[in-house]
Amino acid sequence: MPEPLIKARNVSLEADGKPILKDISLDIFRNEIFGIMGPAGGGKTSFLRLVNHTFRGSNVKIEGRLHVLGEDVLSDEVNPTPLRRKVSMVFATPVVLPMSIFENLVYGLRIQGIRDKSRLREAAERGLKAAILWDEVRDRLDKPAQKLSGGQQQRLCIARAMALSPDVLLLDEPTSGLDPISTFRIEEALKELKKRHTIVLVSNNTKQIARVSDRCAFFLMGELIETGKTSQMFTVPREKKTDDYIAGRFG
Amino acid sequence: MTPKRAEHIALGLMVSGAFLALAILLFIIAVIMIKGLPHVTLRFLLDNPMDMGRAGGIFSTIVSTIYLLVVSLIIAIPLGVGTAIYLTEYTVEGKVTKIIRFGTECLAGVPSIILGLFGFILFVVKMGFSWCVLSGGISLAIMILPVIIRTSEEAIKAVPQSYRDVNEVLGGSKWQGVIRLVLPNAAPGILTGIILSVGRGIGETAVVIFTLGTSLRTPFSIFDSGRSMAVHFYILAQEGISMKNAYATAAVLVFSILIINIFSYYMMHRFVKGRT
Amino acid sequence: MPATAADIRKKEKIIQRVFLIIAFSSLFSLFLIALFIFIEGFPMIMKVGLKDFLLSTRWSPTRGHYGIFAMIVSSFWVTIGALLFGGPLGLMCSIFLVEFASARWRAIIKPALELLAGIPSVVYGFLGVVYLVPLVRDYLGGPGLSLLTSCIILGIMILPTVISISVDALVAVPNSYREAAFSLGGTRWQTTYMVTVHAAKSGIITALVLGMGRAVGETMAVIMISGNALKIPTSILDPIRTMTSNIALEMGYASGMHRQALFATGIVLFFFVMALNTIATLFARRKAIK
Numbered sequence A: 001m002p003e004p005l006i007k008a009r010n011v012s013l014e015a016d017g018k019p020i021l022k023d024i025s026l027d028i029f030r031n032e033i034f035g036i037m038g039p040a041g042g043g044k045t046s047f048l049r050l051v052n053h054t055f056r057g058s059n060v061k062i063e064g065r066l067h068v069l070g071e072d073v074l075s076d077e078v079n080p081t082p083l084r085r086k087v088s089m090v091f092a093t094p095v096v097l098p099m100s101i102f103e104n105l106v107y108g109l110r111i112q113g114i115r116d117k118s119r120l121r122e123a124a125e126r127g128l129k130a131a132i133l134w135d136e137v138r139d140r141l142d143k144p145a146q147k148l149s150g151g152q153q154q155r156l157c158i159a160r161a162m163a164l165s166p167d168v169l170l171l172d173e174p175t176s177g178l179d180p181i182s183t184f185r186i187e188e189a190l191k192e193l194k195k196r197h198t199i200v201l202v203s204n205n206t207k208q209i210a211r212v213s214d215r216c217a218f219f220l221m222g223e224l225i226e227t228g229k230t231s232q233m234f235t236v237p238r239e240k241k242t243d244d245y246i247a248g249r250f251g
Numbered sequence B: 001m002t003p004k005r006a007e008h009i010a011l012g013l014m015v016s017g018a019f020l021a022l023a024i025l026l027f028i029i030a031v032i033m034i035k036g037l038p039h040v041t042l043r044f045l046l047d048n049p050m051d052m053g054r055a056g057g058i059f060s061t062i063v064s065t066i067y068l069l070v071v072s073l074i075i076a077i078p079l080g081v082g083t084a085i086y087l088t089e090y091t092v093e094g095k096v097t098k099i100i101r102f103g104t105e106c107l108a109g110v111p112s113i114i115l116g117l118f119g120f121i122l123f124v125v126k127m128g129f130s131w132c133v134l135s136g137g138i139s140l141a142i143m144i145l146p147v148i149i150r151t152s153e154e155a156i157k158a159v160p161q162s163y164r165d166v167n168e169v170l171g172g173s174k175w176q177g178v179i180r181l182v183l184p185n186a187a188p189g190i191l192t193g194i195i196l197s198v199g200r201g202i203g204e205t206a207v208v209i210f211t212l213g214t215s216l217r218t219p220f221s222i223f224d225s226g227r228s229m230a231v232h233f234y235i236l237a238q239e240g241i242s243m244k245n246a247y248a249t250a251a252v253l254v255f256s257i258l259i260i261n262i263f264s265y266y267m268m269h270r271f272v273k274g275r276t
Numbered sequence C: 001m002p003a004t005a006a007d008i009r010k011k012e013k014i015i016q017r018v019f020l021i022i023a024f025s026s027l028f029s030l031f032l033i034a035l036f037i038f039i040e041g042f043p044m045i046m047k048v049g050l051k052d053f054l055l056s057t058r059w060s061p062t063r064g065h066y067g068i069f070a071m072i073v074s075s076f077w078v079t080i081g082a083l084l085f086g087g088p089l090g091l092m093c094s095i096f097l098v099e100f101a102s103a104r105w106r107a108i109i110k111p112a113l114e115l116l117a118g119i120p121s122v123v124y125g126f127l128g129v130v131y132l133v134p135l136v137r138d139y140l141g142g143p144g145l146s147l148l149t150s151c152i153i154l155g156i157m158i159l160p161t162v163i164s165i166s167v168d169a170l171v172a173v174p175n176s177y178r179e180a181a182f183s184l185g186g187t188r189w190q191t192t193y194m195v196t197v198h199a200a201k202s203g204i205i206t207a208l209v210l211g212m213g214r215a216v217g218e219t220m221a222v223i224m225i226s227g228n229a230l231k232i233p234t235s236i237l238d239p240i241r242t243m244t245s246n247i248a249l250e251m252g253y254a255s256g257m258h259r260q261a262l263f264a265t266g267i268v269l270f271f272f273v274m275a276l277n278t279i280a281t282l283f284a285r286r287k288a289i290k
């Protein structure tokens, strides 16, 4: 058994006196797509935000241990900046910055102080190819990114994250607002990406989890109900709640 | 009285109120322009005042006004925008923000004559700057500070939170987010506030007369005294020196203020449109 | 630059400190203003005695009399008068703008009224002298430069303050209130009067109080149109001298005890304005709590 890239042990999270995550333990390994599914308010986004150290709230109480790339990200000593470069996140709604496509892509490099033109170009191209967007935008990199279609914008966001060559890519419902074709493109890109990266994919579309993930977890009201191989979870789930959810009986 | 009648009377009152206010504005602008603009020639703008302003133009007062505004903006913009950045980016709502907001509100309510007294006693007398561009500039900066804080805060708040999130997940520090995303996107709104405060500053008299002074010489150093256009107009009109030149000066004043307001209105609209 | 976690946190901490210090600039200015006005004016009040300073009508600095009662009364009346002229007019404008005007009219009238705030006070004063003063003199009598003219001009000058804040208050009233009143069969005016204005009451009061703050502090226009006579006005056609205009008129040549007396007048004025501001803030806060 290889050492997991993300290792959560009894992670509990509370904000504003409200429990958000309860006693979560799970492992995510290299070069897999790990799906997280569950109904709204289950704590999926919060979990991702813990992983890259961007959870914000008042009165936050955290317990347990969460190791990401060997580093304890729940400790006060963690340096968030390099962590976020290695663990990149893409939000549910595509957020393109009001700049050109190129400047969007290299934003993460520019803030590292990288000015070298060829390095920036290289990173932009790498990102776009990873998100399968290169052919569509290669001749208009200097055009405003906000002119792109919704699906292209979301892929641009993935490309922007990939331009940093992260080890882990956290995707929070990346296809929730997209048409089937854009969704398909993104799923294709993900399957390609997992050859060299590790992907955590949050989705409340169970079919998508079934289609693309290798292993997955089911979050319900802050609790981890079940985790395991996707093929097993979708055929012979151990828990009744998982079965109900997959069958569409709630959520 | 039937509800229908009441409705008509009320509506009539509202409409006439609004149009009275509008009429007053138009009257002010029309009178000043009609009586003043014919005397505003290039010579008037580019000649220095002579014989206390009875003859000649207003060149030195234009220079004084611009100089004064520039100095006050250099002071007020960093402080005002900085305050807005602190309030929106570097803290959470709480006691401290409440105190700062209350202080800003109060400062906005301080009458200009008090600011004039303050500037006079602190800068002119106690610190020994005498009447000069620096004394006037600092005093005026304090006057426009609340305007800049308020407009900047609104502009910064209007920048989508998601931009900051993107900066964060791509490994940017808060400061990088402010410099690279927040400020550039808030710039039009901040600029609108700056333009508005320039409009305020141009017309201000009570603060300026006690801190910048009334010298008709063109100021060079920031320790030189000067006379702003508004002060010049006040002296011309109040001492009955020259009605013709008073109107002409007023026309220049009101015209610049008109332009400034229209420009800032336009900026604001572009800003709002850019957002949606 | 391989910065450690501690380094980065330290840098951000420093940046935050710097901004915190900057953020206190307005409060600090306010403090300095209060401090220096007090240092200059307070000893004089102690010397003359608070009662003689506030309640005597004899202002004659050359003979050592420093009573500002007449000016306090004048400032008081001019503020009330400005409110009587500007308040209703401003409210009419705001209600028209928010409840009745079409979007097109609003787009014209609102910026125009904001422009009213940009006109310098000296221009108001000047036009008051040239156009309003003769009217008052010829039709109503008296010298024309009077309490009445000051009230009218100040009433106009506080319009932008009154309008902008009360418009905000009216706009903030949820549409559901109006719809509920409509559905009960009210006319538009009934709805406006009984529901919208009522719901926006504290905001409207804030607007009026801040308008008063503007009026009591206004200086240059008042100097030009009030006549500057040093006595308690007995009629609205009497000339007056407010606290502000007295300060501005005599500051140019005052020295010693006289100058201190002007700063002491500034203290009184400061108290007036801060009291009005505090009242306005309290009303604004009440709205926020609701």
Ligand SMILES: Nc1ncnc2c1ncn2[C@@H]1O[C@H](COP(=O)(O)OP(=O)(O)OP(=O)(O)O)[C@@H](O)[C@H]1O
Pocket: A015, A016, A018, A019, A020, A038, A039, A040, A041, A042, A043, A044, A045, A046, A047, A056, A057, A058, A204
């Ligand atoms: N910063 C916070 N402070 C307080 N409560 C929070 C915070 N973030 C999330 N919550 C609460 O925690 C719960 C879980 O939220 P989270 O966004 O993680 O759920 P989710 O599974 O991603 O839901 P969705 O499918 O709707 O995106 C919600 O009830 C939410 O209101």
Ligand SMILES: [Mg+2]
Pocket: A044, A045, A046, A172
């Ligand atoms: Mg979520």
